[in-house]
Amino acid sequence: xxxxxxxxxxxxxxxxxxxxxxxxxxxxxxxxxxxxxxxxxxxxxxxxxxxxxxxxxxxxxxxxxxxxxxxxxxxxxxxxxxxxxxxxxxxxxxxxxxxxxxxxxxxxxxxxxxxxxxxxxxxxxxxxxxxxxxxxxxxxxxxxxxxxxxxxxxxxxxxxxxxxxxxxxxxxxxxxxxxxxxxxxxxxxxxxxxxxxxxxxxxxxxxxxxxxxxxxxxxxxxxxxxxxxxxxxxxxxxxxxxxxxxxxxxxxxxxxxxxxxxxxxxxxxxxxxxxxxxxxxxxxxxxxxxxxxxxxxxxxxxxxxxxxxxxxxxxxxxxxxxxxxxxxxxxxxxxxxxxxxxxxxxxxxxxxxxxxxxxxxxxxxxxxxxxxxxxxxxxxxxxxxxxxxxxxxxxxxxxxxxxxxxxxxxxxxxxx
Ligand code: FAD
Numbered sequence: 379x380x381x382x383x384x385x386x387x388x389x390x391x392x393x394x395x396x397x398x399x400x401x402x403x404x405x406x407x408x409x410x411x412x413x414x415x416x417x418x419x420x421x422x423x424x425x426x427x428x429x430x431x432x433x434x435x436x437x438x439x440x441x442x443x444x445x446x447x448x449x450x451x452x453x454x455x456x457x458x459x460x461x462x463x464x465x466x467x468x469x470x471x472x473x474x475x476x477x478x479x480x481x482x483x484x485x486x487x488x489x490x491x492x493x494x495x496x497x498x499x500x501x502x503x504x505x506x507x508x509x510x511x512x513x514x515x516x517x518x519x520x521x522x523x524x525x526x527x528x529x530x531x532x533x534x535x536x537x538x539x540x541x542x543x544x545x546x547x548x549x550x551x552x553x554x555x556x557x558x559x560x561x562x563x564x565x566x567x568x569x570x571x572x573x574x575x576x577x578x579x580x581x582x583x584x585x586x587x588x589x590x591x592x593x594x595x596x597x598x599x600x601x602x603x604x605x606x607x608x609x610x611x612x613x614x615x616x617x618x619x620x621x622x623x624x625x626x627x628x629x630x631x632x633x634x635x636x637x638x639x640x641x642x643x644x645x646x647x648x649x650x651x652x653x654x655x656x657x658x659x660x661x662x663x664x665x666x667x668x669x670x671x672x673x674x675x676x677x678x679x680x681x682x683x684x685x686x687x688x689x690x691x692x693x694x695x696x697x698x699x700x701x702x703x704x705x706x707x708x709x710x711x712x713x714x715x716x717x718x719x720x721x722x723x724x725x726x727x728x729x730x731x732x733x734x735x736x737x738x739x740x741x742x743x744x745x746x747x748x749x750x751x752x753x754x755x756x757x758x759x760x761x762x763x764x765x766x767x768x769x770x771x772x773x774x775x776x777x778x779x780x781x782x783x784x785x786x787x788x789x790x791x792x793x794x
Pocket of ligand 1: 421542649
């Protein structure tokens with residue numbers, strides 16, 4: 379029987395950040411990862427806030443060396459309207475840039491860097507069963523040859539992402555309140571990338587804010603392009619090898635012919651029903667991090683940042699626990715992560731009901747307001763000094779209402 383201090387399930391951003399932090403504190407850490415790396419993953423546009431997490435656990439330099447596409451902001455477009463945010467112009471003092479990455483390369487870089495620091499990373503090892511208790515945890519996993527192994531540890535961090543290993547085994551998942559949406563996507567050759575389009579993510583809202591397209595440029599000249607919409611729409615677009623998705627991307631007006639002739643680098647993939655909640659983020663002998671907790675929606679590119687934030691915090695709490703200190707998991711972990719998720723929940727709601735668009739496409743949006751919203755878009759959702767964080771549950775709705783009233787008054791005053 380193998381024995382280590384901590385087992386981390388999954389080698390995505392949450393798992394590698396958690397494992398690297400704990401290794402730095404001197405623990406024996408093993409990551410069990412189901413897939414062979416590099417492997418495809420969706421979630422390619424990062425937020426500046428995640429740079430802090432990568433730096434603190436010692437993974438930033440390895441990523442820097444890969445020369446991924448620098449991301450300095452984000453642009454939102456709807457028909458003729460466009461609003462660009464630049465992370466240099468934000469309320470919270472923090473990172474002003476990050477990257478757009480092919481996740482196969484990014485995740486592999488993180489896993490290799492964690493390995494170089496002394497974390498044992500076992501690829502192609504799928505966790506099947508887990509038994510938890512107050513002081514000893516048992517994990518059963520299957521390697522690539524089908525051989526079953528057991529490993530014992532003091533604590534488990536579940537970073538299994540969409541695999542949701544412990545939420546599945548311990549019945550911890552709960553449905554999301556968001557409508558079941560999906561996405562269909564591929565990588566495209568992007569020879570017509572213009573100076574005007576820039577290298578930052580573009581988000582095109584259409585269908586009365588029910589659907590949107592992302593364009594995420596990479597440093598090798600290709601671009602990730604995806605469509606998000608309700609379930610039925612995505613199933614239709616993805617059918618027959620993504621025939622309708624391809625046609626849509628080639629012909630969609632707001633993309634101005636950028637991909638009319640472009641080659642698709644792989645057959646479009648699709649994913650459905652990714653929004654999911656969790657009843658509890660911790661239990662005896664384990665904690666959940668990253669997408670094993672709650673995942674809302676891809677619209678604001680917050681997934682990887684939540685993965686690194688929760689990966690890091692879960693590792694810090696695990697360290698305290700292993701030092702024999704009492705950890706208040708609910709207050710010091712779950713409530714902190716939940717707070718950030720809840721801020722984004724308000725913005726995701728505001729995106730699909732149109733309040734967010736009303737604000738950012740308003741002609742006279744004040745600079746200070748834009749800077750405060752920009753900090754949320756940069757991932758600084760724990761900065762309570764920012765009114766757009768502190769009053770997240772009412773501020774978008776109220777502001778959008780005022781803007782709509784102003785626009786109505788303006789229209790009626792120009793008529794009479
Ligand atoms: P993952 O990256 O999923 O890693 C989990 C790992 O666990 C995987 O490697 C998996 O193989 C492994 N695993 C699973 N089961 C087992 C098992 N039984 N045993 C061992 N290992 C296991 N986020 C962004 O930040 N930016 C974006 O632009 C963005 N776009 C998105 C677009 C869409 C359409 C969707 C659905 C999501 C998007 N996201 C985005 C979210 C992003 O994909 C996730 O939030 C992020 O990958 C979570 O990281 P993680 O480390 O928690 O999990």
